[in-house]
Amino acid sequence: xxxxxxxxxxxxxxxxxxxxxxxxxxxxxxxxxxxxxxxxxxxxxxxxxxxxxxxxxxxxxxxxxxxxxxxxxxxxxxxxxxxxxxxxxxxxxxxxxxxxxxxxxxxxxxxxxxxxxxxxxxxxxxxxxxxxxxxxxxxxxxxxxxxxxxxxxxxxxxxxxxxxxxxxxxxxxxxxxxxxxxxxxxxxxxxxx
Amino acid sequence: xxxxxxxxxxxxxxxxxxxxxxxxxxxxxxxxxxxxxxxxxxxxxxxxxxxxxxxxxxxxxxxxxxxxxxxxxxxxxxxxxxxxxxxxxxxxxxxxxxxxxxxxxxxxxxxxxxxxxxxxxxxxxxxxxxxxxxxxxxxxxxxxxxxxxxxxxxxxxxxxxxxxxxxxxxxxxxxxxxxxxxxxxxxxxxxxxxxxxxxxxxxxxxxxxxxxxxxxxxxxxxxxxxxxxxxxxxxxxxxxxxxxxxxxxxxxxxx
Numbered sequence: 001x002x003x004x005x006x007x008x009x010x011x012x013x014x015x016x017x018x019x020x021x022x023x024x025x026x027x028x029x030x031x032x033x034x035x036x037x038x039x040x041x042x043x044x045x046x047x048x049x050x051x052x053x054x055x056x057x058x059x060x061x062x063x064x065x066x067x068x069x070x071x072x073x074x075x076x077x078x079x080x081x082x083x084x085x086x087x088x089x090x091x092x093x094x095x096x097x098x099x100x101x102x103x104x105x106x107x108x109x110x111x112x113x114x115x116x117x118x119x120x121x122x123x124x125x126x127x128x129x130x131x132x133x134x135x136x137x138x139x140x141x142x143x144x145x146x147x148x149x150x151x152x153x154x155x156x157x158x159x160x161x162x163x164x165x166x167x168x169x170x171x172x173x174x175x176x177x178x179x180x181x182x183x184x185x186x187x188x189x190x191x192x193x
Numbered sequence: 194x195x196x197x198x199x200x201x202x203x204x205x206x207x208x209x210x211x212x213x214x215x216x217x218x219x220x221x222x223x224x225x226x227x228x229x230x231x232x233x234x235x236x237x238x239x240x241x242x243x244x245x246x247x248x249x250x251x252x253x254x255x256x257x258x259x260x261x262x263x264x265x266x267x268x269x270x271x272x273x274x275x276x277x278x279x280x281x282x283x284x285x286x287x288x289x290x291x292x293x294x295x296x297x298x299x300x301x302x303x304x305x306x307x308x309x310x311x312x313x314x315x316x317x318x319x320x321x322x323x324x325x326x327x328x329x330x331x332x333x334x335x336x337x338x339x340x341x342x343x344x345x346x347x348x349x350x351x352x353x354x355x356x357x358x359x360x361x362x363x364x365x366x367x368x369x370x371x372x373x374x375x376x377x378x379x380x381x382x383x384x385x386x387x388x389x390x391x392x393x394x395x396x397x398x399x400x401x402x403x404x405x406x407x408x409x410x411x412x413x414x415x416x417x418x419x420x421x422x423x424x425x426x427x428x429x430x431x432x433x434x435x436x437x438x439x440x441x442x443x444x445x446x447x448x
Contacts, residue, residue, distance in 0.1 A: 007330060007373035011366040014333045017340045018362040021355065103347065105431045110346040111414075113282035117290045119428050124345070126432070 058086055061147060083146040088138060095134040102127045199391040200241060206398035207234040210405060219408045223276075225268030226357055230401070232265050256321050263328050269361045270332075273339055276411045277350050284346040291338055299331055319376075326372035333365050351411040356404020360397040367393035 057063075067079045105123070109115055140148050210230050214220045220227050236258040243251040278285035340358065343350065350358075371389045375382040 001377070004373050004377040007326065008370055010330055010333050010337075011370035011373070014337050014340075014362055014366040014369075017337055017344075018359045018366070021340055021343070022359050101431070106346050109428070110281040110284040110348065113286060115283035115286050116428070117287045119432075120287060123428070123431060 058083070058090060059147075064147065080145060084141060087141050087146040091134060091138050091141060095131065095138075098127070098130050098134060196387055196391055199395050200237065203391070203395050203398055204234065204237050204241070206395070206402050207237065209402050210398070213402070213406055217408045219405075222408065222410075223272050223353070223357070223405075225271045225275075229262070229265045229268045233262060236262060259325065260328075263325065263332070266332065266361065266365075269357055270335055270339065272357060273354065276354050277343060277348060278339075280411075280414050281346060281348060284342055284348060287346075288339055288342040291342070292335055295334055295338060296331075299334070303327075322372060323376055326369060326376060329365055329369040329372065333362075333369055336362050336365060349412045349414070352404050352409040354411055356400050360400035360404070363400065364393050364397035367396075 064079070064083070067076050071079070109120065207230055211227065211234065214223075214227050240251060240255060240258060243254060274285065274288070278288055336358070340362075342348075368390050371382075371386050371393070375386050
């Protein structure tokens with residue numbers, strides 16, 4: 001019976017993989033194009049998603065204190081709902097950034113003839129853990145509200161900035177000074193909360 | 194009657210695949226795959242004649258030819274390595290080492306099984322069927338590993354190779370499951386098996402005819418332009434950042 005289950009699991013697993021493969025329509029990633037896209041995403045993140053002013057506005061409790069003090073209960077609830085949506089969206093961006101780092105790593109590592117499978121397996125486990133933590137954070141915010149972990153915002157922003165920093169070093173040859181997509185160094189390296 | 198119909202239409206499909214390869218001049222592009230299809234065509238044609246002339250001899254040769262075809266089907270795995278993974282040396286190395294490790298594990302298990310498991314019992318036919326099932330299981334593991342590597346490293350594959358993998362995989366997976374059922378249920382499953390296996394095989398041939406009708410080369414990746422560092426410094430950079438992220442998020446997640 002055990003043998004039967006094992007072989008059936010192996011066969012059905014393979015069929016599942018093949019179904020996904022048959023449906024997959026992955027475009028070819030050009031090296032330069034992929035790197036350019038990664039750079040663009042990085043700039044958008046640094047310029048539009050992680051400025052300290054926006055983060056402070058989202059995560060500081062001044063707004064909550066004001067609403068609690070001045071507004072009726074319905075407005076308070078509405079405020080918390082809206083703020084929760086914003087925080088969740090922000091965590092999702094962090095997750096996306098980690099995924100982007102992962103994709104960038106895999107996209108480059110697959111070309112290295114000296115790749116170490118053991119290191120790759122360890123990295124795969126690390127990415128899996130990181131993404132799981134992000135998911136746990138999303139669940140915590142969803143369950144306990146936008147102010148569930150007061151220090152979460154600063155640390156998550158720092159983490160995101162570190163990802164940006166690493167990606168930036170990987171993409172050194174495509175500096176904004178050479179491309180000028182959004183202009184100005186003031187947009188880079190946002191101060192963390 | 195249905196089995197015979199599938200058999201004859203299968204012969205026609207195998208012939209069509211080879212004919213299209215000749216017309217498209219793609220025999221040299223996928224030599225191992227077409228060698229496998231040619232061996233299938235030759236084997237099926239000879240076995241059909243043998244079945245009409247001497248069914249007793251047919252039964253014995255059917256097994257021999259089946260094993261030979263299983264061995265030749267490894268050519269499809271070679272085509273995957275050659276066309277899909279070769280342009281990505283890192284992913285190819287990963288798949289090669291992972292495949293070798295899997296092979297060593299299976300070999301060790303097989304040797305241990307010979308020594309410690311109870312001696313094989315049952316008819317020659319039953320033992321041959323179990324051996325066929327085990328060989329197919331090894332191929333299913335290899336194929337799954339290769340597809341896993343293709344997914345993990347986000348490797349794009351062309352229609353020809355995609356069809357080759359899907360067609361072969363469907364046949365391997367279905368036959369493996371059918372053989373496992375037959376080994377478990379015994380002769381009562383024989384009637385169903387004689388339909389399931391040829392149908393799965395026919396589906397594979399149909400997939401190959403459809404996806405290999407025209408030559409569509411595998412997409413050629415552009416090299417990781419501009420990133421001229423060695424793997425060690427690249428991977429240490431990633432690991433450092435992942436470690437930092439992990440500790441940050443770990444602390445943030447604590448209440």
